[in-house]
Amino acid sequence: RIKIYSSYSPVTGLMPDFIVNDPPEPAPANFLEDxxxxxxxxxxxxVPWRIACDYVLYGSSNGKKPKTTLQPMENWITDITGNNPAGVKAGYRLNGTxxxxxxxxxxxxxxxxxxxxxxEYQEFLDSGWDLIKGNESNYFNDTITMLTMLLISGIWESP
Structure with a gap:
């Protein structure tokens, strides 16, 4: 993970769909899907939702640093969207394009x-909540949206 961030996404903190090789690098086009x-x-x-889940449920006590991992992603996305979640696009290159x-x-x-x-991200979170509540699209989007809402609302508890 650190090698991907430092070599391919030091500003954005984004991860690719698939990672190959050692040392790790983003998978080439059409490696598995497209x-x-x-x-x-x-x-x-x-990835941001899964890391946020780790942070909410376990904090940093598990030896990982989920907050530190999320910070570059959240700083970058709030910056490029002008702190408006409606500006998030459906896919990015690792450099943020x-x-x-x-x-x-x-x-x-x-x-x-x-x-x-x-x-620091409370305004983004609040306006994001307003954006996602009641939004219906398709199975994949609706499932991720529901799971993020459970996490954000505090209903999701550690097993």
């Missing part, structure tokens, strides 16, 4: 979940 296998796309969009001008709730909801990591 031309975006080495980009921050539909598999990787869940959008792959499209389209939006998709699975990307948006996951970054909103990551905002629980620091009070």
């Amino acid at each position: 031309e975006n296998d080495g980009n921050y796309y539909y598999n990787a969009c869940r 959008p792959l499209t001008e389209d939006t998709d709730m699975c990307f948006t909801a996951s970054f909103i979940a990551g905002a629980v990591s620091d009070p």
Whole structure:
């Protein structure tokens, strides 16, 4: 993970859909699914939510640093969107260049979940909550949105 960040996404903190080789690097196009296998796309969009879940449930006591991992992503996304979650795009190159001008709730909801990591992101979190509540799209987006809402609301508890 650290090698990916330091070599491919030091500003954004984004992870690719798939990682290959040792030392690790983003997968080439069409490695498993499509031309975006080495980009921050539909598999990787869940990363901020998953790290936020680790942070909310376990903090930093487990020896990992989820808050430190989320900070570059959240700083970057709040900066490029002007702190407006509606500006999150549906996929990025690891350097932060959008792959499209389209939006998709699975990307948006996951970054909103990551905002629980620091009070600095409260405005993004609040406006994000307003954006995702009641938003319906498709199975994939709706599932990620529901899970992020459970996490953000505090309903999701440690097993």
